[in-house]
Amino acid sequence: MLSLIMSVMLALALLWPTETLALPPSGADLFDLHCAGCHPNGGNIIRRGKTLKLKALEKQGINNAEAIAAIARAGIGQMSGYAEALGEGNEVIVADWIWEQAQNAWIQG
Template sequence: MLNKLLLLALSILIGFMIISQVPVWAVDLNHGEEIFSIHCAGCHPNGSNIIRRGKNLKLKALQKNKVDSLEAIAALVTNGKNNMSAYSDRLTPEEIQAVSVYVLEQAQNNWTK
């Protein structure tokens, strides 16, 4: 009986964890664009990079630098790296997710709207 109860509780917990995740398609892309224009466009206009050319946001560069997934982009935005500032103290996790989705989508579309 205890095993069945434990299994049920574990199943409910796993189910809750799965359904509580925000799906990528639910992120407001307009909000991501707004966040990008406020916090990122100064150094990354149209996906370029005014500080270090090779560290731009074009898909080829993202792939070369192994930052071509939502998780990798979000980690970079959150923690920063080298010249890139960390934004964990300025953006909420939802805002980081929104701007990451926006960056990846723009990169996949070659930064053309």
């Protein structure tokens, strides 16, 4: 009897639909995928003065992650917006990560 119950439970477990919960992407992953091509290690290969280093950000009046998220979403100057490429809400995740890196002088550890 016990083996019958165990067999039924195993069959149900194998056939029961499950939802896979996807983890949100990390800021580092989003940066590597969408930003690092032009901003390696917080630099800028297109416009040297427009880096993601703290001093350069502050010089441009960008002093928090929200301002970075707005730029990531809509773009600024020669940089196009990445709202569609990043996906809904992911500009905040990557902006938080960028701001943290800027605060730590882009020292990767």
